[in-house]
Structure formats: structure tokens, C-alpha cells
Amino acid sequence: MIQAAYIHIPFCTHICHYCDFNKVFLHQQPVDAYIDALIIEMERTFERFPTPRLQTVFIGGGTPTSLTAKQLERLLRAIHRIVPLASNVEFTVEANPDGVSDEQLHVLKQWGVNRLSFGVQTFDDELLTRIGRTHTKETAIETIERAHELGFYNINIDLMYGLPTQTIAQLKETLHMMFSLPIQHVSAYSLIIEPKTVFYNLMRKSTLSLPSQEEEAYMYEIIMEQMEQHGYKQYELSNYARNGFYSRHNMTYWNNEYYYGFGAGAHSYMNGVRYVNAGPIKKYIQLIQQGQLPYVDTHVVSKEEEMEEYMFLGLRKIEGINKDEFFQRYGKTVHAVFNEAIALQKQDGLLEETDEAIFLTHRGKLLGNEVFQSFLGVSS
Template sequence: MIQAAYIHIPFCTHICHYCDFNKVFLHQQPVDAYIDALIVEMERTFERVPTSQLQTVFIGGGTPTSLTAKQLDRLLGAIHRIVPIASDVELTIEANPDGVSDEQLYVLKQWGVNRLSFGVQTFDNELLRHIGRTHTKETAIETIERANELGFHNINIDLMYGLPTQTIDQLKETLHITFSLPIQHVSAYSLIIEPKTVFYNLMKKRALPLPSQEEEAHMYEMVMEQMEKHGYNQYELSNYAQKGAVSRHNMTYWNNEHYYGFGAGAHSYVNGVRYVNAGPIKKYIQLIEQGQLPYVHTHIVSKEEQMEEHMFLGLRKTKGVNKQQFLQRYGKTVHDVFSDAIMLHKRNGLLDETDEALFLTHRGKLLGNEVFQSFLGVSS
């Protein structure tokens, strides 16, 4: 039974230098028509593929809080009307630290949003300017504290390391500020340079002064060490949570479970089939207005692909891949399918295992991509 849904809001008031998500500049966009289409897509999807209760709903972007309070009210009202959500649902929305008002926060609270995710990235003003963010350290701190005062007690912030010109001391100060704030969850990612971004173009011109691989690895190790020291348990390669604050929505992906995806460019994984929605806003709206669902790509996931995905997603979790669950789901053991890859990475110190699970070692966390790639294309 499907228990999770992702809802995409592709609008931004500013485009960051590193972002390659499906997004558009908000000005002169058909926002209300987009919300209309989004509501219709949800209605048609739940008629076509019903489920009993969703345990998690995640509204991401883009910048969902680029919508006005009235537009957010309309969207959240429709979600509650259309989507069968559990009474204890984890309902998350992403927000920019300088793009959410008290009025918007009141609307979110009224409709049961119980988890906020702020794209902070760093608490260093110089670095914020370098990466194209519009908020400041002071604004981010003020917004997080204000959200806590208004009753939001499950707050995530996204942090980035390996940023251009970033030093260990700058990252250390960002972590120090993080631990002083009412934050229950941290997603800390290394910068990845994606095509079609400002940073990609600068890198091609050799005008992007990035930390070395050794410096970036040092940053990652420091993040892991400091998070553990301050009571944030690392439950996935890039995610850390205080007790009771693990993201149930994130776990849906890493457990390779099914989920709905709504909105322009959204992906779904429903009953063994992966769907990709049209990315351009006008194309997405047009498909909905023509009475269709907005799919532009459909892929039936083979059993072999499911097993491969189960491994490289599951190994991102610090607990790793549960062997019994793998056997129950696929009728084979992990060693039946991936013995060569497992033995290779155990020999080189990247994987370890117990009777219950297969998991990355500390060194394996630093070289995770090397491990994950070895599980692709080997199960057939």
C-alpha cells in the first residue's frame, strides 16, 4: 500500500547558483492555473490508484512558500479534501528563511503542517552571497526561532559543505550556530556541480575555487563527529536527527517503497512502475487540461532493477540493508544476487555485515558512490 506523496511547487523568487531542480522564476508565471492543475492531478490519481492512508506528505520545490498565504491555504485545503492522510501524518513543507511570513506560518499551522524544512545552506553571510542565496545568517536565525515560537517543533535545515572558498572554520561556525537553535533535524550535503547551473558554467571557465577532495572529506568527517557529539543521530549518509525526528518521508525513498509524485517534473513510483511528469509548466498544465495525467515517461521496474535499487538506496542508511527484508521481498538473499560485489567491498574495507544487515563502514561512507555503482547491472 502506498503511504507517501511528494508535491512539487516549481516557483522561486530567486534562482540559486547550484540548483538544478525543476524550477522557474516566479514573476509572470500562471501560479493559480498551476494550482488548479495540481489539484486535478491529485484527484485523477487517487481515483485511478487509491490508497488507504498516507503516512507522509512532502511539499517541495522550487520554493513552496513563494505561494501567497491565500494560495497555500487553497492548496493545503485541497490536500486535506483529496488526499487520504493518517491522523499522525508527517506533513512537511520546504521554505526559504527570508521567504516565509507569519501569515503563511499561521496558514501552515492551521492545516496541520508539522515539519518545516529551511534551505539555510550556511550561516556565513559571505558564503551565502557566493552561492546566490538572498537571506542572511541573521534572517535565518530569526525565522527558525520565530517558527519555533509559533509551535513548529520539528524543524529541519539543509546545510551544504564543499562550497567555493569555504573553510573548515566557516563550516565549524555554521555547525556551532546550528546546535544553538531549536532544530531537530539536519540534512548536510556536499556540493555537487550539476549541468545547466551558474556553478557549472563557472567551473568550465575554471573560475570556481572549490575545496580539494581531501578538504571535503575532512568537512564530512567533522559534520559526522559534531552531529553525534550534539545528539543528532546519523541515520543516512547526509541526514541527522534528534530522538524521534527521523524523517519518515525520506525513509520511504531509502527503503525503496512506493510513493505518489504530483506536479511539474515530479517522479512517482507506483505499483512497480516509475512515472515522470512533464517538467515545463505550460506543458504540464496543458496535459491536465486535455484530460490526461501529465506523464511523459513510464518505466516498469524489473525485479533485477528493484534489487539493485534496494541495495544502493538501502546502503545509504547507517543501519544498511536488512537481509531478512531483502529475502522476503525478492525471494533471494543479498549474497545470492550480489556476492561478488559484497566480497570485494568487504575486502577493501568499505562494507561490513552482521547476521541481520549489510552496511557501509566509516571508510565506506566516504566512498559511498564507489560502492553503489558496483551494484548496478550485476543482478541479471
């Protein structure tokens, strides 16, 4: 059963130096035509792949709040008309700290959005400029506090560490600032240099000054320690929440469950098949106008692939892999499929095991990609 939906808004008023998501500058883009296509895609998809109730909806980007309040309202109205929402649905919208107005926040609140995710990245003005963000520390603080005043009591912020020239002192100051704000959830990611970004080009020219791997690992240790001290439980490698505020939407991915993906470049996983939508906006709209769903690639996931995905996604969770659940899903014990990989990672001190679960050790959290790699291509 499909219980989650991601909706992609690919427009931005500014492109950040590290971002490789499917996005374009907002200026002179066919925004209203895109919303029309998005609504039609949702209608056709729910006709073809119905589900009783969605537990989570996540509108991301790009920058969803680059839409006007009127455009947001049109999209949200359509979602309520088309999508079967559970009464306790977790409904998230991403926003830039300097790109959301009171009018937009009122529209979001009116149409049932109950979780906001702000791309803060850091509370250091010097670093914000360096990574290509347009907001300031003060703007971020004011926006978070204003959203809380208007009744949004489930607020996430994204943080980044390992930024160019970032120091331990700057990271600690950002965490100190964050802990003073009404924030229930934090996603803290290390900077990854992706192709076709400003940072990638700077790195190729050897003009990008990044912290060492040791410094980046130390930053991660500081984040884990500070989060725990201030009442944020780490429940996934990069995610921390106050009690009762886990991201139910993201848990869909880490539990390797099915989800809808709507919009240009979006990915879906439905009934054992992965679908990829056309990325270019004009191509996406064209496919919809031709009466099609906008898929440009489909892949039937084999049982072997599904088991591997279950392992490397599930091990991102701090609780790890539930052995009984693995058996219920696949009719095999996890050791019958992955015994050698598990044994090697336990021997290296990266995995730990109890009667109920298999999970990363503290050292394993620091070397997670190495662990995940060990489960690929070994289940056949």
C-alpha cells in the same frame, strides 16, 4: 501500498547558483492555473491509484512559500479534501529563511503542516552571497526561532559543505550556530556541480575555487563527529536527527517503497512502475486540461532493477540492508544475487556484515558512490 506523496511547487523568487531542480522565476507565471492543475492531478491519481492512508506528505520545490498565504491555503485545503491522511501524518513544507511570513506560517499550522524544512545552507554571510542565496545569517536565525515560537517543533535545515572558498573554520562556525537553535533534523550535503547552473558555467571557465577532495572529506568527518557530540544521530549518509525526528518521508525513498509525485517534473513510483511528469509548466497544465495525467515517461521496474535499487538506496542508511527483509521481498538471499559485489566491497574495507545486516564501514561512508556503483548491472 503507497504511503507517501511529494508535491512540487516549481516557482522561485530567485535562482541559486547551484540549483538544477525543475523551477522558474515566479514573475508572470500562471500560478493559480498551476494550482488548479495540481489539484486535478491529485484527484485523478487517487481515483486511479487509491491507497488507504498516507503516512507522509512533502511539499517541495522550487519554493513552496513563494505562493501567497491565500494560494497556500487553497492548496492545503484541497490536500485535506482529496488525500487520505493518517492521523499521525508527517507533513513537511520547504521554505526559504527570508521568504516566509507569519501569515503563511499560521496558514501552514492551521492546515496540519507539522514539519518545516529551511534551506539555510550556511550561517556565513559571505558564503551565502557567494552561492546566490538572498537571506542572511540573522534572517535565518530569526525565522527558525519565530517558527518554533509559533508551534513548529519539528524543524529541519539543509546545510551544504564543500562550497566555493569555504574553510574549515567557516564550517565549524556554522555548526556552532546551528547547535544553539531549536533544530531537530539536519540534512548536510556536499556541493555537487550540476549542468545548466551558474556554478557549472564558472567551473568551465576555471573561475570557481572549490575545496580539494581531501578538504571536503575532512569537512564530512567534522560534521559526523560534531553531530554525534551534540545529540544528532546519523541515520543516513547525509541526514542527522535528534531522537524521534527521523524523516519518515525520506525513509520511503531509502527503503525503495512506493510514493506519489504531483506537479511539473515530479516522479512517482507506484505498483512497480516509475512515472515522470512533464517538466515545463505550460506542458504540464496543458496535459491536465486535456483530461490526462501528465506522464511523459513510464518505466516498468524489473525484479533485477528493483533489487539493485534496494541495495544502493538501502546502503545509504547507516543501519544498511536487512538480510531477512531482502529475502522476504525477493525470495532470494542477498548473497545469492550480490555475493561477488559484497565480497569485493568487504575486501576493500567498504562494507561490513553481521548475521542481520550489511552496511557501510566508516571508510565506506566516504566512498559511498563507489560502493553503490558496484551493485548496478550485476543482478541479471
